[in-house]
Amino acid sequence: MAFDVPHLPSDEIHIWRMPWPATVPGRSAFDELLSAYASPDAPAPVRGMHGKPMLPTPWNTLGFNGSHSGPLALFAIGRGAEGFELGVDVEHLRPRPRALELARRFFAPVEADWLASVDEDARLRAFLDVWTLKEAVLKAHGGGLSYGLHRVTFQPRDDDWRPLAFEGEIAPASAWQFRRLDVGAGYVAAVAWRGAERRVRVFTTAI
Template sequence: MNTLVLAAVHIDEEKQWGHYEPWLKKVSPERQARILRMRRPADRIRSLVSELLARKYISEARHIPFSEIEFLSNEYGKPFVSEALSLSFNLSHSGNWVLFALDETTVGVDVEQIHPVEELSLAKRFFDPAEAAQLSELSEKQRQERFFQLWSLKESYIKWKGTGLSTPLHSFRFMKEKGEWSFSNDHGDECFFHSIRLDDSHYMAVCTSKRYDAIPQVIVYEVEDFLTSLS
């Protein structure tokens, strides 16, 4: 492996939890127990598919069995694998999508479903004032789409940092001028971003330590095809 990997699984809402349950044996007993404690079937499915995605691509990248992959987490809850594997991964889910990124340097990824919210109110509360000002200049439809594009970019950065929302969303900013995004932050970080329209109602963003002039195409699975690929 010498490049970024991006993969996304589209979940079938019509399938019940029992359809996915046989795949539990592919994950650790601890993870099985955690998944089964989740009350909502949709949460169980997303959690299971997330872990299977990570195990599949880490296993393929380093030629090790599923069962030998051990996941750890930092003080903020960001998962990682042993330094000996020289890999960084990240996961996100929103709507019917589960998203995964894998790289040999630190990576963060996020997917956001576009839906009605009070964009300006949220932006003024959480974002840098300059970001909120740019949003206020857009039409209602443009503002809704830009808000979630911006949110996915901001989430990908704090997931790259591995600090979650302990890093204030107003302490860094994405500005769009003449169709190009620029990034600045109060933390001295250097990282690189790509924003992608995953489908008509979802934006995704990836934050990398390495500069990629072009990122690889997202590997997209319907959930049945993804599960079949694990057999």
């Protein structure tokens, strides 16, 4: 099966929402979507310096990333400069009794302190709000959790989170863009990319 994908302008990010596991005959839906967007002569993805799948130069102007949680998966794709960094994360809303403990252990102090001040009924959603933002950045970079969640710091502002300070290779925070994704009740999701503002479009496939 081949996906009929829309044109992908350089000022858009496309997000595909699908069931998990999502397979088509012989290949995963992620692989099929990448093939549908890539040029016909593009080779198979390779592993980058941090182990993140990417297309080799010069095809790596097409950035992509996938995430799944529970029965839902997301695939993000966009065009940019060579090595375009793009990441997506989705989390299923389910009880996490150790959320505050995890925040105090792995988040920056400003994030953990704010979460401690949030009403317990709203804390899980707030925890996942900042978790998905952090994960999206770390997945875009390729370092993942081993890079350090505390090195991607957000601050609460106006009922949302805003980037405060990024450390190391991902700095500065001002170089990044973020979007929350509405992918259905029971899920929290975010996409992040390095570069200018873009329009984000969400599509759904049952495959």
